[in-house]
Structure formats: C-alpha cells, structure tokens
Amino acid sequence: MTLIAVGQLALAVGHAEANRAAARDAIVRAAAEGARLVVLPELANSGYVFDGAEEARGLAEHLTGPTVSGWTALAREHDLVIVGGFCERDDDGAVRNSAVLVDAGGPRAVYRKAHLWGDEPDFFVPGAQPPPVIETAVGRVGLLICYDAEFPEWVRIPALAGADILAIPANWPAGTSPAGERSALVVNVQAAAYANRVFVALADRCGAERGAGWTGGSVLAGPDGYPLAGPVLADRPVLLVADCDLRRARDKALGPRNDIHADRRTDLYRS
Amino acid sequence: MTLIAVGQLALAVGHAEANRAAARDAIVRAAAEGARLVVLPELANSGYVFDGAEEARGLAEHLTGPTVSGWTALAREHDLVIVGGFCERDDDGAVRNSAVLVDAGGPRAVYRKAHLWGDEPDFFVPGAQPPPVIETAVGRVGLLICYDAEFPEWVRIPALAGADILAIPANWPAGTSPAGERSALVVNVQAAAYANRVFVALADRCGAERGAGWTGGSVLAGPDGYPLAGPVLADRPVLLVADCDLRRARDKALGPRNDIHADRRTDLYRS
Numbered sequence: 001m002t003l004i005a006v007g008q009l010a011l012a013v014g015h016a017e018a019n020r021a022a023a024r025d026a027i028v029r030a031a032a033e034g035a036r037l038v039v040l041p042e043l044a045n046s047g048y049v050f051d052g053a054e055e056a057r058g059l060a061e062h063l064t065g066p067t068v069s070g071w072t073a074l075a076r077e078h079d080l081v082i083v084g085g086f087c088e089r090d091d092d093g094a095v096r097n098s099a100v101l102v103d104a105g106g107p108r109a110v111y112r113k114a115h116l117w118g119d120e121p122d123f124f125v126p127g128a129q130p131p132p133v134i135e136t137a138v139g140r141v142g143l144l145i146c147y148d149a150e151f152p153e154w155v156r157i158p159a160l161a162g163a164d165i166l167a168i169p170a171n172w173p174a175g176t177s178p179a180g181e182r183s184a185l186v187v188n189v190q191a192a193a194y195a196n197r198v199f200v201a202l203a204d205r206c207g208a209e210r211g212a213g214w215t216g217g218s219v220l221a222g223p224d225g226y227p228l229a230g231p232v233l234a235d236r237p238v239l240l241v242a243d244c245d246l247r248r249a250r251d252k253a254l255g256p257r258n259d260i261h262a263d264r265r266t267d268l269y270r271s
Numbered sequence: 272m273t274l275i276a277v278g279q280l281a282l283a284v285g286h287a288e289a290n291r292a293a294a295r296d297a298i299v300r301a302a303a304e305g306a307r308l309v310v311l312p313e314l315a316n317s318g319y320v321f322d323g324a325e326e327a328r329g330l331a332e333h334l335t336g337p338t339v340s341g342w343t344a345l346a347r348e349h350d351l352v353i354v355g356g357f358c359e360r361d362d363d364g365a366v367r368n369s370a371v372l373v374d375a376g377g378p379r380a381v382y383r384k385a386h387l388w389g390d391e392p393d394f395f396v397p398g399a400q401p402p403p404v405i406e407t408a409v410g411r412v413g414l415l416i417c418y419d420a421e422f423p424e425w426v427r428i429p430a431l432a433g434a435d436i437l438a439i440p441a442n443w444p445a446g447t448s449p450a451g452e453r454s455a456l457v458v459n460v461q462a463a464a465y466a467n468r469v470f471v472a473l474a475d476r477c478g479a480e481r482g483a484g485w486t487g488g489s490v491l492a493g494p495d496g497y498p499l500a501g502p503v504l505a506d507r508p509v510l511l512v513a514d515c516d517l518r519r520a521r522d523k524a525l526g527p528r529n530d531i532h533a534d535r536r537t538d539l540y541r542s
Binding site: 114115117118119121126128130147150151152153154155156157177178181184187188190191192194195224225226227255257258260263264265267268269270 | 385386388389390392397399401418421422423424425426427428448449452455458459461462463465466495496497498526528529531534535536538539540541
C-alpha cells in the first residue's frame with residue numbers, strides 16, 4: 001500500500017512566495033502523514049487569472065527556477081514523488097502551462113498542457129507531446145492537466161501506456177450543479193478512472209482570484225471509479241490522503257472473460 | 272422540446288410473449304404521456320441468461336419477426352421513434368446482440384454490439400460496423416449497446432457523427448457501490464454525455480433471471496452530464512420521461528472560447 005496525497009491549495013496570482021509556501025506546507029504535512037506521492041494544483045507558482053500575456057511571462061519560471069528546485073529539495077528530504085503544475089518558461093523562452101514530476105533525483109518529466117481553456121491561448125503555447133508515464137519508486141505515474149482530462153482519447157494515452165495513477169493538476173472554474181448532484185467535472189474524472197481501471201489523483205485549487213472562483217473539487221479515485229478521498233467541493237485548502245494499492249491498476253480484468261483494455265476493438269479503431 | 276421515454280422492463284429468458292407484452296405496455300404508456308422517442312433494454316425479446324448457444328439461437332428473431340414488426344406497428348400507430356435491443360438472427364443466420372431503430376417507416380437501422388460481455392461470445396457474433404446515427408423526426412439518434420458505452424473511443428463515433436442523443440439498450444449486471452455512491456455504470460454514461468455534450472437515454476432491465484440480478488440503472492442524462500430522469504437503481508419496471516431540447520446537443524460550446532469537439536487536438540490523435 002502507498003499513501004497518496006492531494007493538496008488543494010489556496011493560491012493567488014502573482015504571489016509567488018506565498019504560493020510556494022502553501023505548496024511547501026502541503027508537501028511537508030503530506031510527508032508527515034507518510035505519503036509517498038503528493039499531487040499539487042495547476043499553475044501552483046503563478047496563480048491563474050493573468051491580466052495579460054506579460055504578467056504570465058513575468059511569473060513563468062524555468063525548470064531550474066525556485067519552484068521546481070524547491071520541490072526537488074523537498075522530494076529528496078522526504079523521499080517523495082511530487083507532481084505539480086507550474087507556469088513555465090521553457091528552454092526556447094515559450095510560456096507553458098506545465099506539470100512536472102520530481103523525485104529525489106530531480107525533475108523526471110515535464111508535460112505541457114495540450115488542451116487549453118478559456119483565455120489560456122493568449123498566455124501559453126500549447127503542448128504537442130503526449131502525456132508521459134514515469135516509472136517511479138511508488139509506481140507508474142501519468143501526467144495530465146485540467147481540461148486535458150475531458151478528452152477521453154487523451155486520457156487513454158497514458159492509461160494504455162501502463163500508468164497506475166493519473167496525476168492531474170487542475171484549476172477547475174466554479175460552476176453550479178443541480179441539487180444533490182456531484183459536479184460533472186468530478187464525475188468525468190471518476191469515469192476516466194473507471195474506464196481505464198487506474199487511480200486518479202486530481203488536485204484542484206481554491207481562493208477566489210480577480211473575481212474568479214473555483215470548484216475546489218480535489219479527489220482521489222480508485223480504479224473502480226469511486227472516490228477514496230474527496231471530492232472536497234469546498235473553497236478551502238485541504239490535504240486529501242488515501243492508502244492505495246497501486247498494483248490494482250495493473251489488473252484490467254472486469255470478470256473471468258473481460259478486460260477493459262484488451263476488450264478494445266483495435267480492429268475497428270486505432271490503438 | 273421533445274418528450275423522451277426510457278422503459279426499464281422486467282424481462283425473463285425464454286418468455287418471448289411476456290417480454291413483448293412488457294415492451295408494448297411501456298411503449299403505449301410512453302405514447303400516452305406524449306413521448307416521441309422510446310428506448311427499451313438490450314435483448315428485450317429473449318432475456319439474457321441463456322443456458323447455451325442453442326437456446327440463444329432458438330430465441331433469436333429476424334428483423335422481420337414479431338418483435339420488431341410489433342414495434343414498427345406501434346411506431347406507426349403512435350407516431351413514435353422506438354429503439355430497442357433484440358436477440359437477432361441476421362440474414363446470414365448468425366445470432367447477434369442487436370439494437371434496432373424503428374419509426375413509422377419501419378426499421379431504419381440495425382446495430383450489432385461490438386464489445387461483448389461475459390459469456391456473450393458463446394452466443395453472439397460481435398458486430399464490426401460503427402454505431403450508426405439515424406436522422407429521425409425527433410433528431411439524430413445514435414445507437415450503442417451496454418458494454419459498448421464503456422469504450423470512450425466507440426462513444427465518440429456517433430457523437431462526432433452528429434448524434435443529438437445516444438440511445439443505449441443495456442442489461443447491466445448487478446453490482447455493489449460504496450455507501451452513498453452512485454453506480455459507476457451510471458457515472459460512466461453521465462461522463463459520456465458530458466464529454467460529448469449529447470443526451471443519453473440508457474434503458475436497463477430488471478427481474479432476476481437464473482440467479483442473475485441487474486443494476487436497474489436506467490437514466491436519461493442531459494448534455495451537461497446531469498440526470499434529467501433517474502437513475503432508477505431499483506429492481507422494478509419504471510418508465511422514465513423527460514422533456515428534452517435536443518437542439519442543445521448541437522451546441523458544443525463550453526464558453527466563449529471552448530468547444531468540446533472542436534478543441535480536440537486532431538493534429539495529435541485521430542479524428
């Protein structure tokens with residue numbers, strides 16, 4: 001069993017030091033609880049509601065900058081795998097909405113969001129590489145960012161590549177759901193877990209920002225699609241933790257004669 | 272607005288006359304309530320738990336047989352579109368797990384289940400044609416059957432082909448969900464609606480059969496993924512009805528700058 005943590009953080013655009021402190025506090029608390037993998041929100045260094053491309057560029061950091069370096073130091077100190085979203089300035093100077101996975105060895109993979117939401121095209125160059133799957137000490141971790149998870153064919157890529165868990169930094173805009181209904185954003189990632197028999201660790205944010213609110217829907221779901229912790233669905237910082245047997249994700253059987261991946265009709269559609 | 276009905280029927284294997292009567296009663300009731308489209312369960316003529324291939328073959332009917340002919344007569348009498356599952360003997364004599372759409376003009380399309388569940392490969396030849404989308408008086412109706420809906424790439428086919436509503440005959444096996452959690456089978460079809468901004472009308476069955484029970488999870492979901500009627504989640508016959516503005520499914524916008532289909536990165540994956 002592996003204790004997995006999801007940090008729903010209160011972030012604020014432009015408050016880089018406070019945002020880094022919020023992430024650090026969640027990481028240290030997760031380590032104290034015994035977590036081995038910690039997932040943090042999208043754009044955890046910068047905040048989200050930029051007033052323009054220049055602000056986004058000014059808040060972007062290189063992979064060698066203080067945010068990711070700080071996560072690496074914490075990963076080393078606490079023997080953790082950390083996944084977090086950050087506003088990145090890549091080697092070519094392009095601004096990206098990225099997720100990084102770091103462990104004691106440093107950054108292992110960077111993924112750039114391929115499906116941009118709202119005004120993000122004004123700030124970010126979209127990714128053109130598929131979601132990576134990283135073999136780590138805790139298992140195989142696939143990376144997606146927020147709106148990416150609403151494209152089932154994109155979710156399939158890391159799932160078919162053998163991910164045990166999809167780590168998804170997100171900034172889910174606030175929305176309304178009918179009375180008694182769970183947000184469809186959460187329902188959708190439950191279905192992503194279910195349809196692929198993988199764990200999903202989705203880290204949302206909180207903290208209203210320039211008039212924008214958030215769903216605060218952080219959730220840890222198991223390979224049967226049911227939540228193991230969360231969904232939070234509240235505008236407050238929360239550290240979710242759940243003990244996960246990630247090996248369960250390697251068994252795609254649904255019964256003696258069915259297997260959710262092997263039953264794909266690859267004779268009728270692409271693998 | 273179009274009133275749409277989903278008939279959750281009590282079926283019994285081999286009781287063809289009683290099964291036909293149950294379907295007829297649901298259709299007549301739906302028409303009396305003003306429905307224009309009625310969706311019925313999978314294998315509504317035969318039942319599901321066959322004792323062998325010979326029994327399945329003996330219960331299979333040609334498209335010109337009494338079940339589909341009866342549905343056509345009712346469609347004509349009540350000016351309805353009817354979708355139902357039936358155990359089919361096709362023109363070549365193969366036994367199929369099929370769904371048919373009939374209207375006043377007779378059968379408009381037959382779809383054969385492509386993803387077979389459990390022991391179905393012992394009884395049925397799987398389909399090799401994509402889910403059709405049929406232009407009808409009420410809108411564009413796509414057809415899938417039960418386990419088909421758990422393959423997001425298969426659901427995409429009729430959704431991208433312009434379906435307003437996915438009509439899904441099903442026989443969902445009984446299962447258990449954690450306390451307070453909705454069956455992941457239902458969650459999965461809510462996500463299918465949400466990810467494609469289409470309506471979904473899923474007709475499940477009830478009535479324990481040779482030791483097998485059913486989820487009884489019939490549901491009508493809107494393009495935002497939330498139920499409009501159901502899910503039933505009870506082992507009893509129910510007629511769900513909901514007034515649906517099917518034109519909503521033609522608008523895939525999620526906001527001023529996003530569109531759930533147009534935002535697909537077809538440069539990175541197949542359309």
